[in-house]
Amino acid sequence: MSMQHWNNSHTAQSTIWDQVDEYMNALLIPGDKALEEALEANAEAGLPSYDVTPNQGKFLQLLLQIQGASRVLEIGTLGGYSTIWMARALPEHGRIVTLESEAKHAAVAESNLTRAGLMHKVDLRTGPALTTLPDVKEDYAEPFDLIFIDADKPSNPDYLRWALRLTRPGSLIIGDNIVRDGEVIHAGSTDPRVQGVRTFLEHIGNHPRLEAVALQTVGAKGYDGFVIARVTDAPVTK
Template sequence: MPEHKPSESEPFEHKPQRGWVAVEEFLTQTVVHPDAGLQRAVQSATDAGMPPIEVTPNAGKLLKLLVQLSGARRVLEIGTLAGFSAIWMAQGLPDGGRLLTCEFLTKHAEIARANVAAAGLEDKVEVRVGPALDTLAALYSEGHESFDFVFIDADKENNSNYLDWAIRLGRPGTTVVLDNAVWEGAVVDPSIDRINAPGIIGALELLGSHPQLDATVIQTVGSKGWDGFALARVR
């Protein structure tokens, strides 16, 4: 299945409820506290005309905490955009930890590298440009050291392929997070988004049936609408 640019797999228009957004903003200001480097990443994406599809601040903070709680030292991200989630996860890495993130577009990669450098994390983050499936195959061919944590947030049509690579490039105990696992309920009504829903559903079916994966899915609401994420562990 071909890999598409992020803009080609953008969802239908989300219609979040005002209460959801107000609570998210309250939690961001009261609990999450994104720093200047993270705020810069979001603003740079807006200035560059990127689609507003980065994770929310509370989700980014969750990724950071999951990296820390799992004890990860090597993180793989599939889908970089402006580097917002990469910065969150890199902040959770210990000294000597590394994050490798895959970005399809050169323009996005350049902006992400600038944001990572501004956040003081240039020594922890590597951005590789090109179709993610090609990058993942190259990592495997290179004999890259196994990743401890994998975050998937790219074109939904390739979700199952990305999960397969997460297993192959991971190890028993690797944590895998798959974003956009509910997609405004399209998982039970694919007619809502006939482009992205099949890939999301296929990935969820794989998560529930693959002998090397143990997983769950959490529904979320907020500024991105009604969605969720899958959390899995490689057996």
């Protein structure tokens, strides 16, 4: 297959993925002013368009509700779009701690969360996550019910180590952007993001107290996927 033919085929697939997302979202996810305004504010502030899609945000929200989560940790806030989805799933006494390395992004997120009326459920911390996670551990004695990892991919293995310290049997650990448009299968990749994801997945697969599955996704954000791991109280037979 020529490169031009591959590009044309990929473009055609992406168009179909977009259209299917739009169709499903129109049926299942009502329009939402606060979420739409958050995306507009992110774009106006020049933030990168790394937000989860509406159906991915709803997926996270449903996972929290199924889990009965009241304590959530998000590593990678960006403009707070995914934070809004998850904070809405929490009970009134619930709390989501969200970590953002960039002060500009955190300021936009705080504005979006305030506009959405959710800041009373949010502990937004600014600074590199590997420097703020020790404080989170000190400040929150109870383990988190769910941890969503969606930050710099080379640090994913370190984030996993922290996630295991901050969870309990039954907690969920979710990692985003693990397929990298299929590049994850290339052991010799020179992309540190790909290598970070590969090591992250290997550590999950080899950990005796994690049971996990990875799901490929296609849609408005292209070809990617999630890994969902559950912490167990006994070694998993693999």
